[in-house]
Amino acid sequence: MLKVLKFGGTSVGTLDRIQNVAEIIKKIKNDGHDVIAVVSAMSGETNKLIEYAHTFAKKPTSHELDMLLSSGERVTSALLSIALNEQGYIATSMSGREAGIVTDNSHTKARIEHIDTKNMTYAIKEGKVVIVAGFQGVTKDGRISTLGRGGSDLTAVAIAGAIKADVCEIYTDVDGIYTTDPRIEPKAKKLDMISYDEMLELASLGAKVLQNRSVEMAKKLNVNLVSRSSFTPEVEGTLITKEENIMEKPLVSGIALDRNQIRVGMYKVRDIPGIAATIFTALASADINVDMIVQTVAVDGRTDLDFTIPTDDLETCEGVMKIFEEDVENIDYNEDVCKVSVVGVGMKSHTGVAAKAFSAMAKENINIRIISTSEIKISMIISQKYAELAVRSLHDAYNLDK
Numbered sequence: 001m002l003k004v005l006k007f008g009g010t011s012v013g014t015l016d017r018i019q020n021v022a023e024i025i026k027k028i029k030n031d032g033h034d035v036i037a038v039v040s041a042m043s044g045e046t047n048k049l050i051e052y053a054h055t056f057a058k059k060p061t062s063h064e065l066d067m068l069l070s071s072g073e074r075v076t077s078a079l080l081s082i083a084l085n086e087q088g089y090i091a092t093s094m095s096g097r098e099a100g101i102v103t104d105n106s107h108t109k110a111r112i113e114h115i116d117t118k119n120m121t122y123a124i125k126e127g128k129v130v131i132v133a134g135f136q137g138v139t140k141d142g143r144i145s146t147l148g149r150g151g152s153d154l155t156a157v158a159i160a161g162a163i164k165a166d167v168c169e170i171y172t173d174v175d176g177i178y179t180t181d182p183r184i185e186p187k188a189k190k191l192d193m194i195s196y197d198e199m200l201e202l203a204s205l206g207a208k209v210l211q212n213r214s215v216e217m218a219k220k221l222n223v224n225l226v227s228r229s230s231f232t233p234e235v236e237g238t239l240i241t242k243e244e245n246i247m248e249k250p251l252v253s254g255i256a257l258d259r260n261q262i263r264v265g266m267y268k269v270r271d272i273p274g275i276a277a278t279i280f281t282a283l284a285s286a287d288i289n290v291d292m293i294v295q296t297v298a299v300d301g302r303t304d305l306d307f308t309i310p311t312d313d314l315e316t317c318e319g320v321m322k323i324f325e326e327d328v329e330n331i332d333y334n335e336d337v338c339k340v341s342v343v344g345v346g347m348k349s350h351t352g353v354a355a356k357a358f359s360a361m362a363k364e365n366i367n368i369r370i371i372s373t374s375e376i377k378i379s380m381i382i383s384q385k386y387a388e389l390a391v392r393s394l395h396d397a398y399n400l401d402k
């Protein structure tokens, strides 16, 4: 098999950890597989470099930042390669450019346009382990670029897609994707498999494990992703794959919690055609990611409009709302909310899944403020103080600990 492995910052955080990664790679090589390993910078390194830059300038030019930040990954790739070579395994490190990763010109947040795999393919044919510095590429003008924070995952997935690897294993310090956050529900179970779409909906569970953009790319390129830990490499991780590959589709795969939400209530909005379009177009233009929207029945030509936004967008939202002062009687912002979501592909073909969620909330006397559903998700906005209780009750209601 050809395996693309990706080792994140904590997996290569110290020289000992790099040695540990070398051991993992040796074992996979000894099992007869070909290996391309993509590495992050040692943990904390990228932040340190950004801080260095900011001692000289508030806004360093993005090309200089790319030059600086890309160095972190190069250090790790060379060290890992040196460690492997010393132990009799032929390895070769490659920068993003050498690995053939061509990006657009958006420095510090570049998009991969294509990958010329010939250097990697050639090295693999020669029996070498290829170690690629993640998070970086080269623009068509030949300048170094980086892919945005957490971008090494993207490097790995994009390479796996381009070179048609059998699997792309993402090593972090967590051994897979759980049915919910084990710090909230200790009975949470590690999942063997999950579909791309479920993973994207459960983003809050995987946020520290897998970058959302890379899951989207894996879905697009049909790359089988595995989330596993370099601290316990003997433990099988969670496979993230296309839905058709999952034979036994569970009704519900997991419960996600998002505390990073604000509920905006617009009371007595003028009920005229086009008002919702105007409001949400204005919010979209300000780059505010509106999540759940509820409009109540109009009374006397006025209606209430409730929606949620990410906490970080509060100030921007307040600015946008000024435009609508004439159209609405009053607006309030409620920070005491969070969103709990029940996610599962099995919902598509089963009834009663939502009813069960609402009953679980009712049993605990938790008031649901807003509900929204998609084909594979039921989300509820509730008060922050019930966040953990809600997660545990839902986990229990769907027997996720079994």
Ligand code: ASP
Pocket (backbone or CB within 6 Å): 008, 009, 040, 041, 046, 047, 072, 134, 135, 148, 149, 150, 151, 152, 153
């Ligand atoms: N080192 C980069 C960062 O911290 C890229 C990565 O680790 O994926 O964002």
Ligand code: MG
Pocket (backbone or CB within 6 Å): 008, 009, 040, 150, 151, 152, 153
């Ligand atoms: Mg990372």
